[in-house]
Amino acid sequence: MIPLDRPALEPGLERQLARRTDTLARRGATLDRARRAWSDSSSLRRQLREVLDRMAPGVQRCMYCGDSHGASIDHFEPLARNPLGAFAWVNHLLACTHCNSNHKRDRFPVDEAGHCLLVDPAREDPVLHLQLVLRTGEYRARTAKGQATIEVFGLGRKALVDGRAAAFVRCRSMLRDIRRQLDEGGQEEAEQVADALGVQPFADVLHAMQALREQPGAALVIGAPEVESLYWLARRRS
Template sequence: MIRIRRAKLPEPLRHQLARKTEELRASEAGPGEARNEWKRAENVRRSVRELLATMATGIKRCMYCGDNQGDAIDHFEPIAQAPLRTFDWHNHFLACSHCNSHQKRDLFPRAANGTPLLIDPTAEDPYEHLRLLLSIGEYEALSEQGEATIKVFGLNRTVLTRGRAVAFITMRSLLRDRQRLVQEGNPTEAAEITESLRFQPFADVLSAMLRYRHLPGAAVVLGGPDVLEALDDPELDFWS
């Protein structure tokens, strides 16, 4: 999971979402009614999904696991708990069917004081709560929020940890190739690899590598001084 920059709503869509929210408020809609209204609002859902896709990493990757294609709109605070947030843009995330339907569902844990425990990647930096162990692809929690997020989204399920570990190997190889092409004066092919890096799944792996490159012992952790040198290029900071 990495930080996501939330896009600004186009005015027509902003008005549509606001109108739908006012209709729910006026009718004092409960979860059932709100869910039905959401299903009926096909054009609104399509517009929201298209805008979310422009924010996602890779090629429409899930904003939670970063692996699968995001094909569903997840309500971060579930409709079952907050029907008035059904059409709230800041409550919408692009998610894969597994994270949305099999992992998160209607889960939305809170701390004893009522504060939400799930990390909102559009409002806070996940790296304040999570540390990615690159060689094994596992997340380590740095806070109560990190623990809840790992558990609810299943961020350490085997298919994801193996995928991240493989992505770490792939990223190192691509970075070395790109650096070689830059040094050989071949900007065209180097640019192709830059684009490939940008659209790889598991963007959290490259994001972590970029963040860790300034830490003590980074060359050992990241795969050698050549990888460290390759990472020291502003063009690769896609998510800054």
């Protein structure tokens, strides 16, 4: 899971969402009515999907696990809890079928004060609550919110852990290739590898490597050429 930038919507789309919310409120925002209204809004969903696709990590990846294709729009706060959130732009994220249907479903844990215990990657940096162990691909919770996020989204399932561990090996190899290309004057080739690296699944692995690059001993964990390439990537994006 990586932090995501939620863009402002085009005014026309924003007005459509507001009208739908107003209509739902006037009719009484029950769960059944919210689900029917959402199901009957295919054109609106397509427009939202286009924005979410651009906002997603990699190539339309799930905003929770970062591995699978983001198959559907998920309501971060479930309609069962808040039917009026059906058309709230801040409540829409892209999720894969496994994270959405097999794990999260209508789960929305809160603390004693009623505050959400799930990390919303469009509102906060997941690294505040989750530590990714690069070599093993495992997530460790830094906070109670991190622990709930791991459990609800199934971030500790074996396929994801193994995938992140493999992604670390793949990222290191591509970063070494970038360093070699730059040393040999192959700027264009380095740019191509960097572009490919940016759309790999498990974007959280590269994000964690970027966060680690300035820490003492980063070269021992990641590798010295890889750290140099990470700095180059950061400058490239700025």
